[in-house]
Amino acid sequence: MTVSLASINQDCVDCPIRHRAVCARCDSEELERLEEIKYYRSFEAGQTVVWSGDKMDFVASVVSGVASLTQTMEDGRRQMVGLLLPSDFVGRPGRDHAHYDVVATTDLVMCCFRKRPFERLVDETPHIAGRLLQMTLDELDAAREWMLVLGRKTAREKIASLLAIIVRRDASLHFGEAKSEVTIDLPLTREAMSDYLGLTLETVSRQMSALKRDGVIVLDGKRKVVVPDVDRLMEEAGDDSDGGVLS
Amino acid sequence: MTVSLASINQDCVDCPIRHRAVCARCDSEELERLEEIKYYRSFEAGQTVVWSGDKMDFVASVVSGVASLTQTMEDGRRQMVGLLLPSDFVGRPGRDHAHYDVVATTDLVMCCFRKRPFERLVDETPHIAGRLLQMTLDELDAAREWMLVLGRKTAREKIASLLAIIVRRDASLHFGEAKSEVTIDLPLTREAMSDYLGLTLETVSRQMSALKRDGVIVLDGKRKVVVPDVDRLMEEAGDDSDGGVLS
DNA sequence: CGTCGATTTGAGTTAGCTCAAAAGAGGTGG
DNA sequence: CCACCTCTTTTGAGCTAACTCAAATCGACG
Secondary structure, eight states: OOOOGGGSOOOGGGOTTTTTSTTTTOOHHHHHHHHHHEEEEEEOTTOEEEOTTOBOOEEEEEEESOEEEEEEOTTSOEEEEEEEOTTOEESOTTOOBOSSEEEESSSEEEEEEEHHHHHHHHHHOHHHHHHHHHHHHHHHHHHHHHHHHHHHOOHHHHHHHHHHHHHHHHHHHSOSOOOSSEEEEOOOOHHHHHHHHTSOHHHHHHHHHHHHHTTSOEEETTTEEEESOHHHHHHHHTOOTTOSOOO | OOOOGGGSOOOGGGOTTTTTSTTTTOOHHHHHHHHHHEEEEEEOTTOEEEOTTOBOOEEEEEEESOEEEEEEOTTSOEEEEEEEOTTOEESOTTOOBOSSEEEESSSEEEEEEEHHHHHHHHHHOHHHHHHHHHHHHHHHHHHHHHHHHHHHOOHHHHHHHHHHHHHHHHHHHSOSOOOSSEEEEOOOOHHHHHHHHTSOHHHHHHHHHHHHHTTSOEEETTTEEEESOHHHHHHHHTOOTTOSOOO
């Protein structure tokens, strides 16, 4: 299942995240400038991409796989603060040390840009700056939605919310048809889910079992989750049935 | 205590948030363009500035006072997702409906910009676009720090974290000297604090009492909080003693 | 002085946590 | 192909931090 570097097409034009990533709005000339400062890196599931506090001399887009941003307290309590799916952006222009641990949750390929030249490009290329602003605003919305989940939802609702988010992200990818039954690939261990949801892994497991018992989800192996009725899932998540907000 | 509109200087050059707000980097010509599309609005404590879902034809900076962004579930559970202090920005260019309730927590003055012209300015003025990106990234960091608070901290740590944040914001304003004793003005009711922290107001009250009993804070009336030892507060918050992160 | 909202305090309940053990699910090597 | 080992997940039993419901106190203002 590992994606080797050799199999990655180096050409932006054929890139799988071409029209969703930070480069989405670039014209071909701008893409050329990006090609000059970019390089790919791949990581195996479980590997740490960057440690919080480390010097970080690149920013990057997730090309394939899943990564997580997590914060850790001295006594070991951990909270995931970002779930990075393909096309998501990592790193902050204008800052040279990482604020969070970045960990590959699955095998991962990232398209990295050397930071200094990228910062220059941001300043000179409104297409990139604008897209970056838009993506940052989206992330801020996602973070705020997550604050509601963390602060006010029950364990069951938290699990349902996480599944709902993955369903929604998935749907916007293979986009279009709003099917009522959906099968998703769950790229997180119970522990990662607990880190995301501010729960213990035992509670996550218990609530997954409960949702299964109640027919909200069907587990197909460890990684596949079938959602027979997406609206039902949304109800369980405590969201409006209209499934989240329009931009 | 109400700030009347008349007392607000309409001239950007003398604006109290001139070098921290979205207009921080603007030159005098750019300020002139902003002056053309700006107007002030003031609100009394408790008033709602915008309802979630409403059409919003402006964006704005908080000039004085405090406002909050909150999300509400159908059954009434509420989570504050943003605390807006002077110089903070409200509204999202490129979106015309509000995603959150915006409520004046204290008497409030906002510097509003008509949305369409402002969006045009963002596109045409790198000084504004860049500053907006920077501010959005800062807000994202704040939101992520808050996710750790909501997901993993105890009630006592949550309270201490909130006080620490206000202390830190205050310090960066009257900036410079890192005093060990600080007095802060607490602009939130117990209920607002509970909305922010994902607690009940009873728990907030109990933990405030506990922190007072233990000498971490001294209450001076209802609105003033004396922190005799800021480092002690930081410890109680569970943060590294080095008081948060460098840019 | 009385009223109304905000805050504090009390008492009992419970959702989610902790600690502990059992059951799966892959891998690896004989 | 099976036995073994390790890592993940599930399940159980008891505990506790925070919640709920209720009442008392405080403070500002007319």
